[in-house]
Amino acid sequence: xxxxxxxxxxxDQLKQELYSSYLYLxxxxxxxxxxxxxxxxxxxxxxxxxxxxxxxFFDFIQDRDGKAVLQAIPQxxxxxxxxxxxxxxxxxxxxxxxxLIEQLYRKAIAEQDHATQVFLQWFVSxxxxxxxxxxxxxxxxxxxxxxxxxxxxxxxxxxxxTPGA
Numbered sequence: 001x002x003x004x005x006x007x008x009x010x011x012d013q014l015k016q017e018l019y020s021s022y023l024y025l026x027x028x029x030x031x032x033x034x035x036x037x038x039x040x041x042x043x044x045x046x047x048x049x050x051x052x053x054x055x056x057f058f059d060f061i062q063d064r065d066g067k068a069v070l071q072a073i074p075q076x077x078x079x080x081x082x083x084x085x086x087x088x089x090x091x092x093x094x095x096x097x098x099x100l101i102e103q104l105y106r107k108a109i110a111e112q113d114h115a116t117q118v119f120l121q122w123f124v125s126x127x128x129x130x131x132x133x134x135x136x137x138x139x140x141x142x143x144x145x146x147x148x149x150x151x152x153x154x155x156x157x158x159x160x161x162t163p164g165a
Contacts, residue, residue: 017054038159
């Protein structure tokens with residue numbers, strides 16, 4: 001059985017993961033409007049991945065005899081500026097999620113809830129990957145500078161992303 005305070009914290013993270021999905025979907029729509037369909041595709045798959053993360057929290061809470069509570073999700077922004085500015089926001093968002101996961105992990109340690117610690121370990125590793133990917137894409141965009149050709153090449157590369165990749 002999971003404590004009420006840890007259940008509440010996991011439900012807050014469930015909400016955060018759903019917000020992440022909304023945010024990336026909003027970014028996808030923005031890129032699509034800018035005719036950056038590869039970026040839009042990549043971000044839409046990222047939105048799907050975040051929803052999967054939310055479902056992992058949902059299922060874990062339910063499996064531990066907790067009660068998954070779906071909270072209101074704030075509306076994400078609709079304008080993200082340049083591709084560089086957009087990926088600066090992606091990186092900042094992933095860094096924020098990393099902080100939240102680390103806080104949850106510390107809470108699980110403090111409550112000596114080993115099952116939750118094991119569950120959260122996957123997310124700790126996932127956030128390393130998420131931040132690395134966002135940093136690499138941001139660095140690539142910065143290297144491209146004002147080159148439309150480089151932007152279009154990256155757009156095509158991102159458009160080739162497959163689910164789970």
